[in-house]
Amino acid sequence: MYFNAKSVSLLLALCVGGITSAFLSILPEVSTMGAIVGLIISFSSTFLLTYFVLEFIFFKEIGNIHRQIHELRQKQTKSSSKEVKQKNPIVDIKSQINHYAKMKEDEIAQLKKMEQYRKEFLANISHELKTPIFATQGFILTLLDGAVNDKNVRDRFLKKAAKSLNALNILVEDLLTVSKIEAGEINMEFEEFDVQIMLVDVLEQIEQKAEKKNITVTFEAPNDDPIYINADYNRLKQVVLNLVVNGIKYNKKNGWVKVILEVKEDIVTINVKDNGQGIPEEDQNRIFERFYRVEKSRTKKQGGSGLGLAICKHILERHDTSISVVSTKEEGSTFSFDLKLLNDTENEDTEL
Ligand SMILES: Nc1ncnc2c1ncn2[C@@H]1O[C@H](COP(=O)(O)OP(=O)(O)OP(=O)(O)O)[C@@H](O)[C@H]1O
Ligand SMILES: [Mg+2]
Incomplete structure (x- = not known):
């Protein structure tokens, strides 16, 4: 009433x-x-x-x-x-107050989540930065303590210090890339190119890394025809490179990594498949988060700061697509994403 x-x-x-x-x-x-x-x-x-x-x-x-x-x-x-x-103002006031209170509750929950996220992010950054800095500091202090006089030790320690600084440089670059992409400060430079050419480029770049671990990296396409897409060449190369490097890094000796292209109608699917250690089911939807790693206490050999897949996810989002993973522990993983093909008329225009 x-x-x-x-x-x-x-x-x-x-x-x-x-x-x-x-x-x-x-x-x-x-x-x-x-x-x-x-x-x-x-x-x-x-x-x-x-x-x-x-x-x-x-x-x-x-x-x-x-x-x-x-x-x-x-x-x-x-x-x-x-x-x-x-409406009846008394009844409406009650529903509006309830609605407003719910909205504020959601906002507070969101802010708390962001604050937690910020704290974790800072803790992760400091931890990741500390590791290579302490290592370099250790090598240099040992040299200063007298080891510098022994030529063998000096060369070995300087090489190790340089390696740690290199890791630090990669980490800072990755951090900058993630934060710039998240802040929308990196613009994708779209251009038309053949995916297969980019993949050959990737394979050439990781050849040495794969050989060191005795891992075979191959590339499969439906046929020799070019597969034209419109994307940011370097960023997309960075995505495939990160995925292939992961396939090598989280693999056993003599394992394999295959980059498989599938073309269906106007879509090309890029699959990066490996027969490595696989990812437990409970971790599969978290590995795309910044700094997330399956094995928290990682041996230095496997390294990695957990930024690679976060970068891949962001780059692909900027290409209006998303990445997915199918993985079985001890059997291997397949990371996949779709890209839109340029249609025939667009190709003809490009060729002219
Ligand atoms: N192909 C794979 N097989 C098994 N585990 C994987 C694979 N790819 C990623 N992972 C798991 O997901 C985590 C996150 O991967 P991501 O590439 O983001 O980081 P990272 O390799 O640890 O470090 P970065 O790539 O920054 O050097 C890895 O630490 C690893 O535990
Ligand atoms: Mg990685």
Whole structure:
């Protein structure tokens, strides 16, 4: 039922008028006319009095509160509608307050999550930076303590210090890439090219790394025809490179990594498949987070700061696509993503 000043006053006036006239009609000395006059006077005075009190004190204030809450909600939801909903204000205020409280609760939860994320991020960065810095510091201090005089030790330690500094440089570059992509500061430079040429480029770059671990890296395509796409050549190369390097790094000796291209209608799917150690199911949807690693206490040999897949994910998002993984522990993993092919007419335009 919709309560407003008029309806409440009417209801009250009817009750008071009814009771007054009923009371007057049972008094023998009061005539019917007198009872009717009593009814009219009590009805109208009760109505007017109640109406003024309710309208000017109670409902006016409630109306103001209602309007303010409505405006506040409109600001929060950035809605442009100016009209206040024509509902019972008391009922509407309750639902608006509930809605507003829920919205604030969600905001607080989101802020808490961000704060936790920020803390973890800072802790991870400091930890990752400390490792190569301490290692370099250790080598240099040992040299300064006298080891510098022994040519063999000096060369070995300087090489190790240089390696640690190199790792530090890669880490800082990766960190910069992630934060720039996340802040939207890196623009993709889209160009048209043949995916197969890019893959040959990737394979040439990792040849040595693969040979060192005796891992065979191969590349399979449906045929020799070029597969044209429109993408950022260097960034996409970085994605495939990260995936192939992971395939090598998390593999056993004499393992294999295959880059398989599949073309279906206007989509090319790039799969990077390995027969390495695989990823436990519970970790599979977390490995794309910054700094996430399956084995937390990693041997120096496997290295890695856990940024590679986060970078891949962001680069692919900027190409309007996403990366997925299928993996079985001890059997291997396949990372895949789709890209849109350039259609024939676009190819002809490029060739002209
Ligand atoms: N092909 C794979 N096989 C098994 N585990 C993998 C594979 N690729 C990634 N992982 C797991 O996912 C984690 C995250 O991978 P990611 O590439 O982001 O980081 P990283 O290799 O540890 O370091 P970075 O790439 O920054 O040098 C790895 O630490 C590893 O545990
Ligand atoms: Mg990696």
